[in-house]
Amino acid sequence: MDGRSLLIKAQKEEAQATSSSLFGIFGGTKQDRVEQAIDTYTQAANAFRTTAQAKESGAAFEKAAQLSKSVNEQNDAANYLTEAFKAYKKEFPLDAARCMDQAIEHYRLTNLRRAATNKQTLAELYENDVGDKAQAIIEYEKAGEWFSNDNAEALANKCFIKAADLHAETGHPELSIPIYESIARGSLNNNLMKWSVKDYLFKAALCHLATKDVIATKRALMQDYPAMESAFNPGTMEALFLANLLECVENADPAAFFQNVMQYKTRYPLDNWKLDVLAKTQKAIEDAAEDLT
Template sequence: MEGSNYLRAAQENESKANKKAKGSFFKNLFGSKGDRLDEARDLYEKAANSYKLAQEWQKAGEMYKKCADCERETDGIPAQYILDSVSCYKKVNNAEYLTMAEDAIAMLAEEGRINQAARLRKEVAENYEQQYEYEQAVIEYDKAAQLYEMEDSVSFANQCYVKEADLMIMLKEVNFEKAIQTYNKVINEYMKKDILKSSAKGLVMKECLCYMANDDLVGARNRYQNFSFEDVAFANSREGELLSNLFTAKEMNDVDSFQKTLHEYNRITPLKKEETQILVHVKDTFGGLGDGLNLAGNDDAEEKEPDFT
């Protein structure tokens, strides 16, 4: 069947469904409201499927919404139709997608489908992140993490907490203490399992950089030393050596050494976006030392990476 035929079939079923949903005097006399709405729901669902085949995602989403409305009217379970609507709107209408996703998350939670609610909440967080709405993305990742924790899905919760902390760094007003706490929460979980301990090094590095960005070199050194007791190999790791060299550069107020250290590290192990952003703030703590700090005071610094060449 061609696209035009799918569209025609969808429109016909939608028209029939609308008539069923509205009803008439005689149908009210000879048929129950529940029966009419069940028939309308089935027709709306057929219309939705045809609209999908015709690639008419906006209309398909609307039809699934109407299916959900019919379910509500008959005390049915609308959650699946809401989820289907969410999937359609996600392709074409971001505002409607976010609205329907909130409804779906609430319904899934009420039905005890917490893992599904968490997955959808994480999708919403990713959506905000893709739109560069980092402040809202931070909130959504935190909510997703908490939902995963309710189901003891620690691994997924940790992923969300890491994303939350990473995006905190991208905000115009950075709460470094909160980012440190969030990284530390995940590090503690990683250290409980041998298989995850190696993943903790990168988070400790970001945690120490947050201390430095907050102009707390003592805190950074203490965290470094404490973790070195937990993981004796940390000091000789690339992350550990980088931090040690950065500490020395900061103590000496040596910007050239700071940038050379970063250049050498970045040449072999490219720095991640959030790491470069933290380092912008670390560089700012050196203050007024000439061209080497040309990002200091740049209002757009949070969207740029520093030049370590």
């Protein structure tokens, strides 16, 4: 049967299950009827999915979830809501987010690791499909908190770093700095994580420059970061590069800032996030220089 025919069948089964009070020996119990309707709604949802009817597939999975709740099958309901999320995700991301939120509420009370994983998935949806970075930050930070509570520090750090990255992308580098620094400190004595300390602190340094807080930036570059990571010791390429950029910020010299970035980039690759933060900082220097003229 096709999805539409299965949906009609499921609706009839649901009507019979919810309106009848007497089922008799051959009719089965009310729960049996509801479970049959759930099964048929699920078949309809999968049939719709095979024909790329995302809205219909998601709605049928939601009906299966709704009926599962009515017979106190909360775990099944959460699983169906997760399937609805998958059905909606590409074409109807806000509907997908709504379903995932409901599923997470169940897992938060029964399976914290799964709740955290789904929260991370929700964050990725808001970031990549909805384009709502502010909401993505909220979801990443909550996912990180839950992973941490479940003693999954590597997974927690991944989420916190994503939140920090997005804070900087949305014009709030001052919120990124304590996240990068905290994770760097926590990684120093971890053999699996200590190799990332240099990158965390480099990102934090770029965010310091973006704030144009010269005093705090000097303290970080000259005291705090060298104490944690030898790559920031005086004379290293990173230390020289960052010191040169700080001088450009102090002197409000966007041309020299750009030249330093280009020279460094020829020898040491800079990913898109770093280039974006540097470009924002250069623009801020240009604006400040114009205000002085």
